[in-house]
Amino acid sequence: MVVDSMMNEYDSKLFDVLARSSNRTYFFASNMKKNTARWSKGAVEYFGLKSEVLCPADIEWLNLIHPDDKSAYLKNFEDMANHVTAYHDVEYRICNAGNEYVWVNCKGYMTYDDEGMMDFFAGFVTNLGVRNKIDPVTGLWTLQEFRKDTENLLYNNKSGVAVMIGLSNFKRVNDEYGYSYGDKTLYAAAHRMLAVRTKGTRIYRMDSSDFALLIEGGTGEHVTREIEKIQQAFSSLDIDRNQVHLDFCAGAVLFPQDGKYIDQIMSNMLVALESAKSAGRAGVTFYTEEMHLKKTRMLRLRDAIRESVNDNFKGFSIVMQPIIDSRTGKGTSCETLLRWSDERFPGIGPMEFVPILEDTALIIPVGKWILEQVLKDLREWEDRGGNPIEKVHVNVSYIQLHDDEFVEYTVDKLRQYDIAPERLVLELTESCRIGRIDELTERLQRFKDQGISIALDDFGTGYASLAVLKDIPTDIVKLDHTMIKSVVGTEKERKLIEFIISFCNNVGIIVCAEGVENTTIMGIVNKAGAELLQGYYFDKPLRVEEFYEKYVKL
Numbered sequence: 001m002v003v004d005s006m007m008n009e010y011d012s013k014l015f016d017v018l019a020r021s022s023n024r025t026y027f028f029a030s031n032m033k034k035n036t037a038r039w040s041k042g043a044v045e046y047f048g049l050k051s052e053v054l055c056p057a058d059i060e061w062l063n064l065i066h067p068d069d070k071s072a073y074l075k076n077f078e079d080m081a082n083h084v085t086a087y088h089d090v091e092y093r094i095c096n097a098g099n100e101y102v103w104v105n106c107k108g109y110m111t112y113d114d115e116g117m118m119d120f121f122a123g124f125v126t127n128l129g130v131r132n133k134i135d136p137v138t139g140l141w142t143l144q145e146f147r148k149d150t151e152n153l154l155y156n157n158k159s160g161v162a163v164m165i166g167l168s169n170f171k172r173v174n175d176e177y178g179y180s181y182g183d184k185t186l187y188a189a190a191h192r193m194l195a196v197r198t199k200g201t202r203i204y205r206m207d208s209s210d211f212a213l214l215i216e217g218g219t220g221e222h223v224t225r226e227i228e229k230i231q232q233a234f235s236s237l238d239i240d241r242n243q244v245h246l247d248f249c250a251g252a253v254l255f256p257q258d259g260k261y262i263d264q265i266m267s268n269m270l271v272a273l274e275s276a277k278s279a280g281r282a283g284v285t286f287y288t289e290e291m292h293l294k295k296t297r298m299l300r301l302r303d304a305i306r307e308s309v310n311d312n313f314k315g316f317s318i319v320m321q322p323i324i325d326s327r328t329g330k331g332t333s334c335e336t337l338l339r340w341s342d343e344r345f346p347g348i349g350p351m352e353f354v355p356i357l358e359d360t361a362l363i364i365p366v367g368k369w370i371l372e373q374v375l376k377d378l379r380e381w382e383d384r385g386g387n388p389i390e391k392v393h394v395n396v397s398y399i400q401l402h403d404d405e406f407v408e409y410t411v412d413k414l415r416q417y418d419i420a421p422e423r424l425v426l427e428l429t430e431s432c433r434i435g436r437i438d439e440l441t442e443r444l445q446r447f448k449d450q451g452i453s454i455a456l457d458d459f460g461t462g463y464a465s466l467a468v469l470k471d472i473p474t475d476i477v478k479l480d481h482t483m484i485k486s487v488v489g490t491e492k493e494r495k496l497i498e499f500i501i502s503f504c505n506n507v508g509i510i511v512c513a514e515g516v517e518n519t520t521i522m523g524i525v526n527k528a529g530a531e532l533l534q535g536y537y538f539d540k541p542l543r544v545e546e547f548y549e550k551y552v553k554l
Contacts, residue, residue: 026125028108030057032118037061043125048097066093066101073106080110081118088123103128135205137183138190146204146212151262153216154255161218161254163284164269165230166277168247170209177242184239189246192233201226212269220286223252227284249276250284258287271295302356304342309362313369316340319541322551323393323512324533326526331551335393335427335534336374337541338366358399367400372413375424377544379417386552393425393455401443411450421451425476428456437471448473455512459483459500469509477504481515481535484525498528505529 026043030036037057044052047064054060065073069092076090088108093101108123135142141149146162153160167189174182186209193203193211204212215222227250234246251272259265268287274295276285308315317339322331340353357363374392381389400406414421426447444454455476456468469477479500486493504511513525516535525533542550 026127027122028124029122030120032110032121046096046127047094064095066095069093080121083112083116086110086112088121091128138187138205140190140194140203140205140211142204143206143212146206146214147262147266149202149214150255150265153214154261157256158216159254159256160214160216161220161223161252162259162265162269163213163215163223163227163250163252164206164273165211165213165227165248165250166273167209168249168277170246173244181239185237185244185246188237188239188244189234192237193230196229196233198222198226198229210273220252220254223250223284223286231282249273249281251276251287252284253287268292298356301345301348301353302360304344305340305353305356305362306360308340308342309365313366315342316366316369317543318370318373319543320392320547321534321541322539322547323391324538326531326533331538332387332389333391333393333425333532334389334547334551336370336395338370338395354397358397361399363397363399364403364406367396368406368409370394371410375413375417375419377548378419378423381548381552384548384553386548386554389423389552391423391425391453393427395427395429395457397429398440401440407443407446407450410447410452422453425453425455427478428454428472429458437468441471441473444473469504469507474509476510476512476532478512478514478534479525479530484513484515484521484535485517494524494528497525501525501528501530 026046027040028043029038034055035057036053036055038053039049041052043049050060062070062073073090073092076085076088079085080088086109088106088110091103091105094104096102105126105128106123107126108121110118111120113119133142133145134140150162170182170185173185186205190203190205190211197203197213198215200216201218202214204214206212213223213226215226230248234248237244237246251269251274253259253265253268253272255265259268271291272285272287275281275291279285319337319339320334321337323333323335324330325332338350338354340348340350342348354363357366371394374394378389378392410424411421414424426444428444448454453475454473455478456472456474457478458480459477477500479497483497486497501511510532511530512532512534513521513530514534516522516525516533516537518537521535522533522537539550
C-alpha cells in the first residue's frame with residue numbers, strides 16, 4: 001500500500017487513532033522529500049480530496065486555497081524552508097467539497113534531516129466554523145447552536161422546554177480570584193451539569209456566565225427535577241483546592257405554547273430569568289404572559305423617565321420631611337425626597353422609578369438636579385427670612401459616587417448659593433452598601449474633607465450594620481423604620497435598639513430614628529437617647545412651599 005510506504009505500522013496506527021479522535025479537526029502527515037501526504041478520512045470527505053494519500057501533495061491542496069490567501073500560505077513554507085521557523089500556523093480560506101470557501105486554521109511542525117533539508121511535516125487543519133459551535137472555555141455547545149437546535153425542533157413541530165440559567169455570584173468569583181480562575185469555575189460548572197443531566201437534556205454556554213438547557217418533549221416537572229439536580233451539584237465545587245458555591249436563577253419557556261419562533265423563545269427566557277432575579281427566587285421560574293406585560297410596562301416606563309430627564313426634568317419634583325430635634329421637639333432639619341409623575345403611569349412611587357434611574361445611570365443628572373433645587377430653596381428661604389434650617393439631607397446612590405465630577409459639582413453649587421457645607425448631609429441609600437468598602441470610604445472622605453456630613457440610611461438592614469461604622473466616615477446613623485417599629489415588641493428588640501444608640505453616642509455618631517409613628521415608639525427611642533426623630537407622627541413629606549410655610553416662615 002502507498003500508506004505503508006509513507007509510514008511504518010506503528011506510525012500508521014497512531015495516525016488512525018488521532019484522525020478518529022475528533023470529527024472537528026483534520027490530520028495530515030507529509031513526507032517532504034517524496035512530496036507525499038496522508039490525510040484523515042474526514043478531510044477527504046469534507047474537502048473532496050481524491051484519496052487519503054496525495055502525490056504530489058502540494059499541488060492539489062494549493063489549488064483549493066483561495067487565490068487571495070495563497071501568498072500567506074506559501075510565505076510560511078518559505079520561512080520553514082529557510083529555518084526562520086519550524087512551526088506552521090496560518091489561517092486561510094479553502095474550498096470544501098460543497099464548492100464553498102471556508103476559513104481554516106492550519107497548524108503543523110517541520111522536522112529536518114542532517115543536512116538541514118525539510119524532512120517530515122505533520123499537523124492538523126481546524127475548520128474555524130467550529131469556533132461558533134463549541135465554547136472554548138467550557139467545551140459546551142454555543143448560543144448559535146442553541147438557536148439552531150431550537151429552530152430545528154420548532155420546524156419539526158416538536159414541543160419542549162428551553163431554560164436560561166444565570167449565575168448570581170459569578171462576578172464575585174472573577175473579582176476575588178481573577179478571570180483565569182473564573183474560566184476554571186465555568187468549566188467545572190459546565191461539567192457538573194453534564195454529569196447530572198438527564199439523558200436527552202442538551203446544555204449550552206450562552207453569553208457571559210449564562211447557560212441554557214434544551215429538553216425535547218420536556219415538561220415543567222422535567223425542568224424542576226433538572227434544576228434541583230444542578231442546585232445540588234453546585235452546592236460545592238472544588239476549584240484549585242478552594243470550595244466555591246455557585247448560586248443561580250433559572251427562567252424557563254415551554255414551547256410552542258409560550259414561544260413559536262426562536263427570537264420569541266429567547267426573549268421570553270430572559271423575561272423569566274429577570275423575573276426570577278428580581279424576586280430572588282430559587283429554583284426555576286416559568287414564563288407567563290403577566291411577566292411579558294410587566295416587562296413591556298417597564299420598558300415604557302424607562303422611556304418615559306428618559307424623556308422627562310431630557311425635557312429639563314419635567315415631571316420630577318422634590319418633597320421635604322421634617323427631622324425633629326428630640327430635645328426641643330422642633331423641626332430643625334429635613335430630608336429631601338424625590339417624586340416623579342406622569343399621567344401615563346398614575347400612582348408611581350420611588351420604589352419603582354428610583355431603581356430605573358440607577359440602572360440607567362440617569363440618577364447622575366437627576367441627582368445633580370435635586371442638589372441644585374435644594375440649595376436654591378435654602379438660598380431663597382434665607383433671603384425671605386424665617387427659622388433657619390440647620391441641615392438638609394439629600395439621598396445619594398452608589399452610582400452617583402462613581403461620578404468623578406460629583407464632588408466638584410457639589411462644592412461649586414454650595415459656593416454658588418452661598419450655603420455652608422456643614423449644612424449639607426449626604427445620605428447613603430441601600431445601594432451604597434455594595435462593592436468595596438475601601439473604595440466607598442475613599443470617595444466619601446472627599447466630601448468629608450469639604451465639610452459635608454455623611455449619614456448612613458436604613459441602618460440595621462442589608463449590609464448596614466455596626467461592622468461598617470468602623471470603616472465608613474459616618475456622622476449620622478438613621479435607624480431603619482422596620483427596626484424602630486419592632487421596639488414595641490419584645491424586650492430583646494428594645495435592648496438591641498438601646499445598644500445601637502448607646503454605641504453610636506459613645507463614638508460620637510448622631511442617631512436619627514426613622515418611622516416614628518406613635519407616642520409609644522417616640523417615648524422608647526427618646527429614652528434610649530436618639531437625638532433626631534423622623535416619621536409620620538410628626539409629619540408626612542411636604543411640598544417645598546408647604547414645608548416653608550410650616551417650618552421655616554416666621
